Amino acid sequence: MHPAIPKILRSACLGLLFLFLFLFLFLFLFLFLFLFLFLFLFLFLFLFLFLFLFLSACHRSPELAPLPTDAVVLAFGDSITYGSGARPEESYPAVLEQLIGKRVVNAGVSGEGTDEGKARLPALLDEHRPALVIICLGGNDFLRHLDEATTEANLREMVRTAQERGCGVLLVGIPRLGFGLEVPSLYERIARDAGIPLDEKSLKRILADNPLKSDPIHPNAAGYRQLAERIAAALRRSGAIP
Numbered sequence: 001m002h003p004a005i006p007k008i009l010r011s012a013c014l015g016l017l018f019l020f021l022f023l024f025l026f027l028f029l030f031l032f033l034f035l036f037l038f039l040f041l042f043l044f045l046f047l048f049l050f051l052f053l054f055l056s057a058c059h060r061s062p063e064l065a066p067l068p069t070d071a072v073v074l075a076f077g078d079s080i081t082y083g084s085g086a087r088p089e090e091s092y093p094a095v096l097e098q099l100i101g102k103r104v105v106n107a108g109v110s111g112e113g114t115d116e117g118k119a120r121l122p123a124l125l126d127e128h129r130p131a132l133v134i135i136c137l138g139g140n141d142f143l144r145h146l147d148e149a150t151t152e153a154n155l156r157e158m159v160r161t162a163q164e165r166g167c168g169v170l171l172v173g174i175p176r177l178g179f180g181l182e183v184p185s186l187y188e189r190i191a192r193d194a195g196i197p198l199d200e201k202s203l204k205r206i207l208a209d210n211p212l213k214s215d216p217i218h219p220n221a222a223g224y225r226q227l228a229e230r231i232a233a234a235l236r237r238s239g240a241i242p
Contacts, residue, residue, distance in 0.1 A: 062191075062195050062196055062197050062238060063238055063239045064132065064168040064170070064196075064197065064235070064238040064239055064240040065131075065168055065239075065240070066239060066240060066241070066242075067100075067102055067131050067132060067168075067235075067240050067241055068131060070103075071102050071103075071130075071131035071132065072102070072103050072104075072105060072128050072129065072130045072131060073093075073096070073097075073100070073102050073103065073104045073105065073130055073131070073132045073133075073134065074104075074105050074107055074124060074125070074128055074130035074132070074133045074134070074167075075092070075093035075096070075104055075105065075106055075107060075108065075134045075136070076107045076108070076117065076121060076124065076133055076134065076135050076136070076137065076158075077107070077108045077109075077112075077117075077134075077135065077136035077137045077172075078108060078109060078110060078111065078112045078113075078117075078136075078137055078139060078140055079108065079109075079110035079111065079112075079218060080092075080108065080136055080139065080174075080203070080218060080219070080227075081093060081106065081107065081108025081134075081136050081137075082106065082108030082109060082110050083106070083108065083224060084110055084214070084218045085213075085214025085215060085218035085219060085220050086214065086219070086220055086221040086224050087221070088106075090221035090224055090225070091106055091108070091224055092219075092224040092225075092227045092228040092231065093105070093106040093108070093228075094106065095224060095225050095228035095229075096228040096231055096232060099228055099229065099232040100232055100235065100241050102241075105124075105128050105130070107124050107128075108136075111140060112137070112140060113137075113140045113141050113144065113146065114137055114138055114141050114150070114151050114154035114155055114158070115150075115154060117137045117154065117158060118154045118157050118158055118161075121133075121158050121161055121162070122161055125161065125162060125165050125167065129165075130167055131167065131168060132167060132168040132169070132170065132235075132240060133162040133167045133168070133169050133170075134169075134170045134172060134231065135155065135158055135159065135162075135169060135170070135171050135172065136172035136174065136203075137155065137158070137174070138151050138155060138174040138184075138186075138187075139174040139175075139217065141154075142174070142176045142177065142184075143177070143217075148184060148186060151184075151186065152186040152189070152190065155171075155186070155187075155190055156190055156193075156194070159171065159190060159194045159196065160194070163194065163196075168196075168240060169194065169196045170196065170197050170198075170199065170231065170234060170235065170238070170240075171187060171190060171191050171194075171196055171197070171198045171199070172198075172199050172200075172202070172203065172231070173187035173188075173198060173199065173200030173201075173203065173204070174187075174203060175203055175204040175207060177216070177217065181204045181207055181208050182204075183200045183201075183203075183204055187200055188200065197234055197237070197238040199230060199231060199234045201230075202226070202227055202230035202231070203219075203227065206219050206223045206226055206227055207219070207223075209223075212226060
């Protein structure tokens, strides 16, 4: 055997060994990176799903019991519920009745504050026995600069009175007139504590849009229709109507 052959064989073996080690390390690194990327993608998707579900739960409207076929809805409030600035058939309760196919009683009284509303509500509940009460009250308290804590206490009492009689309640936030139109946080606190749905944006948007107003504090027919449509959408989201 030629003396150079063993050296060539050793060199070839070493070369194959290094090649094998290189391929092994390459494969190991490839698998490591693949597993790392897979775990990273899995964690990313898991966190995304968790945040999506968490935010959905935070923004989900509290549920109301589905309204029976013969259910009566009591629309309770002041001049905005009464329909000042439009014809009676253009008030939001009248339009809402057409939209949801339920009897909607217009129990709005112009100029009423929460003190008067708190005293008036029980008799109306006994008379009409509604399955749902829509409370849209507080604006006159703000115009009279009454203590906000009193307004909140009165609204809480009205919500509690309706719930004690087995009624579902939808609360509508009234914006305070001034620099811009802001809905006081008391509505959000009441809705959260009572576990009821709150529509806090509709009136704010309507009263900020001049073509939807009959005067600075009342919608016109188009504004009342939009309010009725938004309330119907809120009832749909909360499960009261299909």
